[in-house]
Amino acid sequence: RSALSLGRKMSDEYHRLSIFFFPFLTHSHMIPTVNMAKLFAEKGVKATIITTPLNKPFISKAIGKSKTNGKNINIQTIEFPYAEAGLPDGCENIDSIPSPDLFEPFCMATSLLQEPLEQLLEKQSPNCIVADVFFPWATDSAAKFGIPRLVFHGTGFFSLCAITCMTLYEPCNDVSSDYESFLIPNLPCEIKMTRMQLPPFVKSKEKTGLAKLLEEAKESDLRSYGVVVNSVYELEKVYADHFRKVLGRKAWHIGPLSLCNKGREEKERIVKEAYMDEHECLKWLDTKKPKSVVYVCFGSVVNLTDSELREIAMGLEASGQQFIWVVRKSGNDGEEWLPDGFEKRMEGKGLIIRGWATQVLILEHQAVGAFVTHCGWNSTLEAVTAGVPMVTWPIDAEQFFNEKLLIEVLKIGVPVGAVKWVRLEGDNVTLDAVEKAVKRIMAGEETIEMRNRTKLLSHLAKKAMEEGGSSYTDLDALVEELSSLSH
Ligand code: UDP
Numbered sequence: 001r002s003a004l005s006l007g008r009k010m011s012d013e014y015h016r017l018s019i020f021f022f023p024f025l026t027h028s029h030m031i032p033t034v035n036m037a038k039l040f041a042e043k044g045v046k047a048t049i050i051t052t053p054l055n056k057p058f059i060s061k062a063i064g065k066s067k068t069n070g071k072n073i074n075i076q077t078i079e080f081p082y083a084e085a086g087l088p089d090g091c092e093n094i095d096s097i098p099s100p101d102l103f104e105p106f107c108m109a110t111s112l113l114q115e116p117l118e119q120l121l122e123k124q125s126p127n128c129i130v131a132d133v134f135f136p137w138a139t140d141s142a143a144k145f146g147i148p149r150l151v152f153h154g155t156g157f158f159s160l161c162a163i164t165c166m167t168l169y170e171p172c173n174d175v176s177s178d179y180e181s182f183l184i185p186n187l188p189c190e191i192k193m194t195r196m197q198l199p200p201f202v203k204s205k206e207k208t209g210l211a212k213l214l215e216e217a218k219e220s221d222l223r224s225y226g227v228v229v230n231s232v233y234e235l236e237k238v239y240a241d242h243f244r245k246v247l248g249r250k251a252w253h254i255g256p257l258s259l260c261n262k263g264r265e266e267k268e269r270i271v272k273e274a275y276m277d278e279h280e281c282l283k284w285l286d287t288k289k290p291k292s293v294v295y296v297c298f299g300s301v302v303n304l305t306d307s308e309l310r311e312i313a314m315g316l317e318a319s320g321q322q323f324i325w326v327v328r329k330s331g332n333d334g335e336e337w338l339p340d341g342f343e344k345r346m347e348g349k350g351l352i353i354r355g356w357a358t359q360v361l362i363l364e365h366q367a368v369g370a371f372v373t374h375c376g377w378n379s380t381l382e383a384v385t386a387g388v389p390m391v392t393w394p395i396d397a398e399q400f401f402n403e404k405l406l407i408e409v410l411k412i413g414v415p416v417g418a419v420k421w422v423r424l425e426g427d428n429v430t431l432d433a434v435e436k437a438v439k440r441i442m443a444g445e446e447t448i449e450m451r452n453r454t455k456l457l458s459h460l461a462k463k464a465m466e467e468g469g470s471s472y473t474d475l476d477a478l479v480e481e482l483s484s485l486s487h
Helices: 003-015 027-042 053-066 100-124 138-144 157-169 209-223 237-246 264-268 278-286 306-319 359-364 377-386 399-409 431-443 447-465 470-485
Strands: 018-022 046-051 073-077 128-132 149-152 181-183 192-194 226-229 251-253 293-297 322-327 350-354 368-373 390-392 413-415
Touching: 018 027, 018 100, 027 046, 027 053, 027 073, 027 128, 027 149, 027 377, 027 470, 046 053, 046 100, 053 073, 053 264, 100 138, 100 209, 128 138, 138 149, 138 209, 157 226, 157 237, 157 251, 157 399, 237 251, 251 470, 264 359, 278 322, 278 350, 278 359, 293 306, 293 359, 293 431, 306 322, 306 431, 359 368, 359 377, 368 377, 368 431, 377 399, 377 447, 390 399, 390 431, 399 413, 413 431, 431 447, 447 470
Parallel strands: 018 046, 018 128, 046 073, 128 149, 149 226, 226 251, 293 322, 293 368, 322 350, 368 390, 390 413
Antiparallel strands: 181 192
């Protein structure tokens, strides 16, 4: 059979596939999930993104013209009874929780979405559901309707392996202090951690709240059909193999998902509105020399304290480097976090974006030479894809694992020296540490080598998504397998 007729046959078969995509209610899970849905839709699959009413506008914006361009991509909303869960009015996204204390109640309350999801499964009979790791009950929901459930963790293979081995062997119980390092057993490389770098609920013997949710997630993950990973085989080869062959998990690597957005207009549409006119910010970058600006951003949920923000400001100033710094503050939050006269002194040299930046476009700009990041997986992968080395400043979640990958395995980063996992607020880091790390990444002895290594990885990441590339092929394999299951 000719390649053309084979292609047509595959596309016809895929056309019959209908898949639900159900991201956790936070931007960093919604962004890659929408991108994933777009990729599946490009293969002819009917993609339906499930979300709650207040999150729908973000998702519609990110889908943009995909639908009108002939792709079968839809949104279905289900009600999140946040009031019943005791959450503040309109609280449907991690982004809108008023304090870190509500993080856990918010996560727990999302189990209320099970019933409305099942009603939708009954009504629409999809062939598969790709549901977030934070919805452990989704495996049972899928089973009720006899369809496979795939898990989306939102992180890469290195962290998936490290977390799996941490939960299997619990090496953190073998040390006598929070500062003593322990080796994570059964990983391909020697990776050491301390208890300080782990969330409190992982260390506690009592499995309640989030610890219980994660136990359930682990168990449901093992019963699921497999795992879809936003990563590139060539980036974490050893760990991708380890996850499948040694830890025995079925997984598909289909990233970097951010590359599904092609032109500038599509990239600008990423989920939230930009606070500052992005054209202004890009125009500012246009005036700068190649690789002469540091981009500083801590993702979509981290809220650093005023004193931490002041240390960053002073550290950036002392580094003498030009910068774009995204601060999750609005004009109404007051300016106590800014050192006196800072913006005036930094005029032309540094730009502060209050709110939301079009990160992918900034990272891709030739004037950007380094990225100070909290090591959220999306940010990490976006920087690798853009070929930008990083100053690593993990805060919470699995970010300390991602830092290990960047520093010890890929060797494309400089650590700022954060030692402690602190939910959403982060560990205190001094201005000296910021200054030193920024100088080292921009103009240190290893700068050129790190840039070359990142450039190579960027090339491999882009190739992976092209026709015949590793991610492209793995996505095809996944769609074909799901298609054969649905017959
Ligand atoms: N992001 C963005 N602009 C911002 C802040 C974040 O576009 O001002 C995007 C970023 O590109 C990434 C996501 O939000 O895709 C953040 O995800 P990540 O996993 O890095 O961190 P999290 O938000 O989970 O802490």
